[in-house]
Amino acid sequence: xxxxxxxxxxxxxxxxxxxxxxxxxxxxxxxxxxxxxxxxxxxxxxxxxxxxxxxxxxxxxxxxxxxxxxxxxxxxxxxxxxxxxxxxxxxxxxxxxxxxxxxx
Numbered sequence: 082x083x084x085x086x087x088x089x090x091x092x093x094x095x096x097x098x099x100x101x102x103x104x105x106x107x108x109x110x111x112x113x114x115x116x117x118x119x120x121x122x123x124x125x126x127x128x129x130x131x132x133x134x135x136x137x138x139x140x141x142x143x144x145x146x147x148x149x150x151x152x153x154x155x156x157x158x159x160x161x162x163x164x165x166x167x168x169x170x171x172x173x174x175x176x177x178x179x180x181x182x183x184x185x
Contacts, residue, residue: 083164084143086133094155095130108133111149115142129158 090098098104105122112119117137124131137143140163147161 082139082143083134083136085162085164086131086135087129087158087160087162088131088133088150088156089128089158090130091155091157097155104131111146112137115146117142117146129160 105119108122109119112135115137117135119133119135121134122131123133137146143161143163147159150156151159
């Protein structure tokens with residue numbers, strides 16, 4: 082499944098970045114450790130310091146990756162966006178809408 086990761090560095094992690102920490106290699110290794118693949122890494126200006134596009138095998142792998150990064154204390158904000166198959170979502174929504182009876 083495709084994911085987009087948005088993150089903001091904590092001050093000590095930003096200092097490590099300034100000292101030459103190879104974040105591309107570290108993030109690539111992180112994705113590979115859960116059976117995934119990093120597709121792109123972009124450092125940004127604004128609300129988030131870094132945007133990563135990648136792939137993970139499933140939600141468990143994505144959550145494991147997220148938990149490991151959060152536990153490291155290197156980021157203050159971490160958002161993981163999962164790509165959806167909208168045809169499947171709409172099919173499920175139509176089934177649910179047909180079965181759901183609102184109160185009143």
